[in-house]
Amino acid sequence: MSNLILLNPEIILACAGLLILLAGAFIGESRAKLLFHLGTISAAAVLGMVVTQAVMAAYGNGTMWVLDPAAQLFKFIILLATVFTLLLSVNYHAIQPRHVGTYTALVLWASCGMMFLSGAMDLIYLLISLELISISCFILTGFEQKNPRSAEGAIKYFLMGGLSTAVTIYGISLFYGATGTTNLFNYVSSVDLHFNDPAYIMGMLFILVGFGFKISMVPFHFWAPDAYEGAPTPITAYLSVASKLAALGAMMRIFASVIPHYAISSTLVIAVLAALTMTVGNLTALFQTNVKRLLAYSSIAQAGYMLIGLVVADPIGRESVFFYALAYLVTNMGAFAVAMVVAGKTGSYELDAYDGLARRSLGLSIVMVMFLLSLAGIPPLVGFVGKFYLFASAVNSHTYLWLAVLGVVNSVVSVYYYMNIARRMFFSESKDVSAVETDIYTAGVIFVTSAATLLMGLLPETFMRIVKGCVSFHS
């Protein structure tokens, strides 16, 4: 049974993208912002649908896809990130009015791909969703036509992305050669047959590379800083949150549930990659002078922390990744929103644009400090609870205690560069002392994300319950 009905949200979102693209051709440039609103509304409406599905517990399996609590959690995260991204885009200067329709449609389609990805139970289906995300995101990254950095980032992203797709496809073909299927439903019943088949294990590792690229896992992270720096800032936020978390969700499904990494003896590989990801990300971030690059490396490091939960892979490990995904969503989105506001006023993404910001806009500075502290994992903010959860899973596993210790050392390193921004805002002086104003859309995003950062940190119980309810992948 194909059970296409389970894909209704994705289908509606894709159609909305098409309609908006079409509408873009008929709406005058002066009223182009309307298209952002349409995009936001459709994403929000689909978000509502997903939540309704979750409330009604409308779970089920399709031929190649599945709708389970985990998929729904990640769809929720993706759509929320999409709404935030489109709201941030409304007053972003570098998007030309005549391209608003294309831009909005591409964002919706990329989100659509991510939603497919989060429920993928077939490797071909998974590949197509990855491609839908990649192609949309390549174009979005290069959207600032007048900015050579944007083109550079897009090209790098494209080349590395193409390579990683090729590797993934090769991995899938090896998998198919070894098992005779690409479908993970069929596969589950014959899991023991292939336990020690080298072609199959190679295939899985190549597929891991494809994911590694998407979540910017070291050593497949080289595209990230350039693409993040070049892309329009709302897209940077989108790449670092939605794209990363969607891929992480699918990775959790495959490597922590369907074909657990410990069953193919590759736990140590992932553990070492997790260790490398957080360490390299943090150490490189120390030397950045551009805030977008800094946040890019910081988000590489954040991916490394989240991989701890994947390595542990027991229920607590999975819960911790899911919780951290929520935490990372609100925190990183907020940090990029503030970065965008500051750059909108000063015209620069360099760190010295933050000098004396506390004198200019105390509220904005305090909120930014909150986001940074949350990323660093300082209580009582949500990032702390997330890290607490991740470290708890590692401590509980005993075997991976060393990852928790490394995570601790990394957190200390990360505080140095996060607080460097705080230092500039509060301790340094700037020549320009005019206030930094925030437009209503961005202010809305900042308000919601900062409130969530604080409240989810103080009262995490509700979200922990949600996350606990979501750990079960398809039965």
Place this chain on the structure above:
Amino acid sequence: MSLLSLIVVTPLIGALLILAIPGTRTKLIQGVALVFSALTLLLTGYLYAAFDKTVVLMQFVEKLSWIPAFNINYCVGVDGLSVALVTLTGLLTMLAIIYSFNITVRIKEFFFWFLLLEVGMLGVFVALDFFLFYVFWELTLVPMYFLIGVWGGPKKEYAAIKFFLFTLFGSLLMLLGILALYFNSMPHTFDMMELIKQGSLLPRAMQIWIFLALYVGFAIKIPAFPFHTWLPLAHVEAPTGVSVILAGVMLKMGTYGIMRFSFPALPEATKWFMPFLIVIAIINIVYGAFCAMAQKDLKKMVAYSSVNHMGYCMLGMTAMSGIGWNGAVLQMITHGLITGSLFFLVGVIYDRAHTRDIDAFGGLAAKFPVYAGLMIIQVMASLGLPGLAGFVGEFLCFLGAFNVWPYYVAVGTIGILVTAAFFLRMIEKVFLGPFNEKWAALKDIGFREMVAIVPLVLLTVIIGVWPKFCLDLIDPTITYLVGMIK
């Protein structure tokens, strides 16, 4: 809402209120800060009065469910170990706020961070749930970072981040230790009292690992050798009021944590660690004293004397007996009073002369009799003159430790000698001898400064003459705690 929650929440309300006042209304901001810190002090005073000295268990306990998913509760309570520290925190914060009325830049932010800091410190001393303890512990970090970094001296930024990184490293290791305890308890819990009951059942090797993880967190705060390097820097760069809090309260969080939790919960590890702790204590005492002797900067000298005095405190802890532990707790309190007031006094002279160089002064006693009098009383208390508070604590620490570690204690007495030497040399250079005419225009200590300092001096004398009123409070709990380990 119980009394303890009220104590913790009062400064928080003050902080939020300050955030709502426009930055230009400086008098109002100062007023609000003063009122809320005074209110907190009154409540802690009431706590002190209402505290039943004969009960050894936790009093004023309040327990609310917070994060049931991890069995985390909002749980607060005090016993003889913490009640005096809570009162000390209330007192020192209010006095430091009064002293800090001389801050002229970014007043709103200053008092906001200051009251937030008080929330964290009070929370640490009343928390009975380890998760809550950790949250409060970390809550002290960020305000302190900004207080040093914005209003500090020339090297403030370096001092602030060094403080932050050191402390965070320790506290995150502590977090791992806490998590290990959590997962090894059955049913999983963060409740300190429950963990203390279950901790002793853990295998010895695990106890040792957990003890070390917690110890690093606490030792950095104390600061115990070799983790002390952040302290002189942070103290010297911090503004006066903040130095007072740093020395007077925050250092005690480390020793408090060890006595509250590490010792009773992990007895096997404690026994294993004692030979190391005594060595560290002696290094702190002797090395701290010699470092202080080498300083030309008054404030740095007092800062190193803190390293030395916290060494006495650890020395008392190594005794593992009622006498030594009473001494350690008393030493925490008297060090808060004495060193706190010494930082105030150093601040007074620095505000006037804009230098803290010991050699730059001379003969100040004749010109500034009140100032010199207060300073000499507190210095004498700090070097352990009988009749003043410092003596009682130090004496009990040495007395307790002598039973167990006679040779180490003998070495430790060098520290007392050196302490006396550098303090007396400082008095000689600054207050005696020919008057340096360069300072003829300076004024003697003012009213605001007197208000901040005199209560501490009075308490120093009172505790020195009649230590019983403090020891009565501590002793029953300490006897109970010592009994748990033996």
